[in-house]
Amino acid sequence: MTSTHIDVNAIDFDALGMWMDGLGLPDGPFERVEPVTGGTQNIMVRFERGGSAYVLRRPPLHPRARSNEVLRREARVLAALRDTPVAAPRLVAACTDETVMGGAVFYLMEPVRGFNATLGLPEPHAGDPAIRHRMGLEAACALAELGRVDHHALDGLGRPEGFLERQVPRWMSELDGYAALDGYPGPEIPGLAETAGWLERNRPRSFSPGVMHGDYHLANLMFAHDGPRVAAIVDWEMCTVGDPLLDLGWLLATWPDPDGGGMIAGHVPGLPAVGEIVDCYTALSDRDVSAIDWYAVLACFKLGIVLEGTHARACAGMAPKDIGDLLHATTLSLFARARSFM
Known part of the structure; x- marks a missing residue:
């Protein structure tokens, strides 16, 4: 050994x-x-x-x-x-x-036989635009499959009752807590109050509870070596029972831009647009996705506040400054993306 x-x-x-x-x-x-x-x-x-x-x-x-x-x-x-x-x-x-x-x-x-597309593409994926396009749709297919799981097998996991109502107060409280860190000037995030208010005014009245991954983005997917299929969804640290549509919103919030930019995941050329992702999910799910923009905004809001925490710790000398600056810039990008969904 x-x-x-x-x-x-x-x-x-x-x-x-x-x-x-x-x-x-x-x-x-x-x-x-x-x-x-x-x-x-x-x-x-x-x-x-x-x-x-x-x-x-x-x-x-x-x-x-x-x-x-x-x-x-x-x-x-x-x-x-x-x-x-x-x-x-x-x-x-x-x-x-x-x-x-x-x-x-x-x-x-068991080991997963697959690769992380954000770290590079093997063949045939690198040379076949059709495979790369289908990879994005397969990400939606894999998520729709997760949304069909009977969550009652996981009773006691998470608190689905009041899940949506808790989100904005929970994350605003998280942001307020950063003030205790010496050197943090406070959240200089344009559109913060506007986004929080919009989320509260437009919150869906009800949802169907289900199993959530909690951090569903391209970098947490392993793709099969021989085609566009998702071999495995990995890193289940944030899994819970809540509203699975937040996973779809998270995917949209972090989806790489067509021009090569990306919020979280690296650029993979030739992926489908976010509208195609939603259409694919809708065709495979009986969930009401009419408020999907709300879930995408919530994902931008929540993830931006989480990343701002590292910026706050960096201001207090508890994390590298360059990492803090980078994640603060990502937070600003996420809130700008939230405005586009709003």
Whole structure:
């Protein structure tokens, strides 16, 4: 076994082996151990044992206060999705007992065979405009499939009652909390009050609860190597039961601009316009998307406030200034995009 570039304290392979043996999973030495890189603070390690391949996911060595709770929620959602058509990583088993691996919960999933389009395109995708166009529609198809899942299997996850009514007060309160950081001058965000007021005045009166990914954008999708299909939706840290149309709004809010710009995801040439994304979702879902602009504005509003938090911490010397400046600029872009949806 090799552990190159893996902190030896991150994974207790002796404890992992005993736990796997107890579940009756294939035994033997751990082989081809390697880190799985990506835009997550959690630790992911790929390995093989007994002829089977796995990816282990656990919190960072210096976990946040809710890291274990987040991993438990992820594992619960992936277990509920395991036997559905949703393109999610297939859960093998989860260990919610913190004592097994030094205070960290963890789970095993099957490796995803796919690629992140925001990091570059392989062939045939790079050379085929039709495949690239269809990739965007497949993102809508995968989301519509998630929206069909019966959320009652996840009772107790999230608080769907009053979900929409809580959004603006919740995130305005978050923004107000940044004032406690020394050096932060306050939210210099043009259109902040206007956007909050518009959201409150135009809020949909009702919605049908469902399973939400919570951070549905292009960089959190893995695409199949042989075509435009979404191989897996990844990074389920923000999953909950709420209004699935916010996931669609999030996709629109972060969708790369045709001119090469992008809010979150990198540029992928030849993707469909946001109107085509909505049309594709609508054709596959029985949800009322007539207020989709409202959800896109809410996504811009919420994500912009989240990113402004890093800017506030940077002003207080708690994050790199260049990162804070970049994310503040992204916040301004998101609020400008919100105005276009309004």
